[in-house]
Amino acid sequence: VKIELRRESDVPLYRQVAVQIRDLIRQGALAPAMRLPTVRALATELGLSRLTVHSAYAELHSQGLIEGIVGRGTFVSAQLPRTPIDTHGAHEPQAPAPWLVRGVLAELAELAQRRELISFAQAIPAPESYPLREFRRALSNVLDDRTAYGYGAIQGDLALRAEMSRLLLERGIVTAPENILITSGAQQGIAVTLAALAHPGEVVLVEEPTYPGFIELAAQRGQRLVGIPRDADGLSVDAIVAACKAHRPRLLYTVPTFHNPTGAVIAPARQAALLKVAAEHDLLLVEDDIYGFQTFDGPPPLPLRATGGEERVIYITSFSKALMPGLRLGAVVAAPHLLPDLAGEKHDLDLHCSPLLQRALANYLRHGAFASHLQSTRELYRTRRDALLAALECYLPECTWTVPAGGLSLWVTLPESLVEREYYFEALDHGVGFARGQAFFPQPQSLGHMRLSFGGLSPQQIEEGVRRLAGALNALQHRRLEAVRVTRDRLPLV
Ligand SMILES: Cc1ncc(COP(=O)(O)O)c(C=O)c1O
Numbered sequence: 001v002k003i004e005l006r007r008e009s010d011v012p013l014y015r016q017v018a019v020q021i022r023d024l025i026r027q028g029a030l031a032p033a034m035r036l037p038t039v040r041a042l043a044t045e046l047g048l049s050r051l052t053v054h055s056a057y058a059e060l061h062s063q064g065l066i067e068g069i070v071g072r073g074t075f076v077s078a079q080l081p082r083t084p085i086d087t088h089g090a091h092e093p094q095a096p097a098p099w100l101v102r103g104v105l106a107e108l109a110e111l112a113q114r115r116e117l118i119s120f121a122q123a124i125p126a127p128e129s130y131p132l133r134e135f136r137r138a139l140s141n142v143l144d145d146r147t148a149y150g151y152g153a154i155q156g157d158l159a160l161r162a163e164m165s166r167l168l169l170e171r172g173i174v175t176a177p178e179n180i181l182i183t184s185g186a187q188q189g190i191a192v193t194l195a196a197l198a199h200p201g202e203v204v205l206v207e208e209p210t211y212p213g214f215i216e217l218a219a220q221r222g223q224r225l226v227g228i229p230r231d232a233d234g235l236s237v238d239a240i241v242a243a244c245k246a247h248r249p250r251l252l253y254t255v256p257t258f259h260n261p262t263g264a265v266i267a268p269a270r271q272a273a274l275l276k277v278a279a280e281h282d283l284l285l286v287e288d289d290i291y292g293f294q295t296f297d298g299p300p301p302l303p304l305r306a307t308g309g310e311e312r313v314i315y316i317t318s319f320s321k322a323l324m325p326g327l328r329l330g331a332v333v334a335a336p337h338l339l340p341d342l343a344g345e346k347h348d349l350d351l352h353c354s355p356l357l358q359r360a361l362a363n364y365l366r367h368g369a370f371a372s373h374l375q376s377t378r379e380l381y382r383t384r385r386d387a388l389l390a391a392l393e394c395y396l397p398e399c400t401w402t403v404p405a406g407g408l409s410l411w412v413t414l415p416e417s418l419v420e421r422e423y424y425f426e427a428l429d430h431g432v433g434f435a436r437g438q439a440f441f442p443q444p445q446s447l448g449h450m451r452l453s454f455g456g457l458s459p460q461q462i463e464e465g466v467r468r469l470a471g472a473l474n475a476l477q478h479r480r481l482e483a484v485r486v487t488r489d490r491l492p493l494v
Pocket of ligand 1: 123184185186187188211213255260288290317318319320321325329330
């Protein structure tokens with residue numbers, strides 16, 4: 001077994017071993033039923049502890065890639081699990097590969113801790129934009145209220161739900177506080193929705209690419225995902241119809257406004273088509289509008305919920321991107337008959353959100369500073385997006401990318417010659433991080449991508465970061481040319 005370890009890498013050694021053996025199995029270099037070295041032998045060969053190799057084998061075992069036969073040793077599974085490389089066009093329901101997504105998400109979180117890096121990895125707002133003065137005032141207004149320190153309502157503090165109901169009018173959504181559930185961010189909104197409305201093993205439709213946190217949650221809950229491709233106008237309705245006929249799913253998860261990772265916006269005609277097809281196939285649409293307030297130019301497009309989707313759309317939003325992620329506050333709006341089940345799941349998870357923080361946020365919203373906060377961050381992020389676009393144009397002409405009109409990220413397609421994973425590690429070596437495209441798909445992909453999030457970086461950091469990305473790309477391509485040259489030189493002269 002030929003395995004190369006990068007001991008300086010943040011990826012744990014057992015994962016490096018597991019991933020490389022997995023790749024060798026996938027490539028056929030390790031054939032089904034082939035015997036693998038014993039844990040002890042491989043540990044000695046690689047200079048690793050037996051525990052490390054054992055953990056790698058355990059991971060491969062849990063993926064069905066290897067099997068142990070008592071008394072004989074460890075073998076590549078005789079019957080390998082199916083792993084399609086490209087899910088586009090092939091709408092087979094697949095349990096997402098949690099090891100894949102988790103690994104990539106762990107990488108993403110780790111990057112944020114590495115100070116020497118310029119990291120485009122996390123879609124975060126600019127910390128310098130946090131409205132500390134206004135929020136301190138809001139907090140101090142509620143600090144002496146004893147009821148803010150007790151248990152609160154499962155559905156959320158009424159003061160915050162009332163403010164939410166007012167705020168949502170700006171997104172064109174008319175809803176009473178009774179139809180709002182306060183959640184711990186959009187992530188919990190997704191979690192309660194999946195728990196209340198989709199059974200384990202059931203097929204759930206997702207757009208491809210999509211938010212990794214959704215893929216991971218669905219994977220944990222044993223849901224099978226069918227990817228729906230997107231075009232310039234949004235989700236492919238034909239693919240939805242085909243998937244509905246084949247699998248009769250109940251839920252489709254989508255980020256129609258400033259989509260994560262591309263930043264794209266659904267076209268109005270596509271919105272109407274989506275709502276129509278949902279009604280025809282009794283499909284509920286889970287609309288994640290977390291970036292909906294963050295437009296760069298002009299008012300953002302209306303959400304599905306506000307364009308005829310009152311019955312079919314479960315609308316999720318959050319203050320994580322538009323205000324401060326550490327508040328951990330978001331909301332779900334759903335038809336009244338769905339709310340009791342959603343609130344029941346919220347209760348099971350954590351009873352309710354912190355009453356103190358909910359009151360403080362309600363107080364902050366009531367004083368009207370949110371609109372001016374949005375206005376000033378709009379300019380900030382527009383400037384950062386433009387700096388990123390200019391840098392890409394200048395340094396990475398080999399790539400193509402989206403031009404978002406809102407949100408915090410854009411999506412880059414790498415040249416075909418680049419292997420995403422190799423490029424990712426090369427970029428880290430050059431001092432720059434990004435979110436690997438693979439994290440945004442439930443199944444392995446052949447074409448490489450990266451999501452670049454610009455919200456938390458200054459224009460100078462953005463330019464320097466893209467310069468480093470270009471350095472990494474050039475280094476890889478140079479090495480590849482070198483390898484070709486060396487091989488050519490070795491040919492016999494005849
Ligand atoms: C589309 C989308 N949904 C949900 C979340 C999670 O948000 P929150 O921090 O509100 O839980 C994110 C965060 O990146 C996201 O991009």
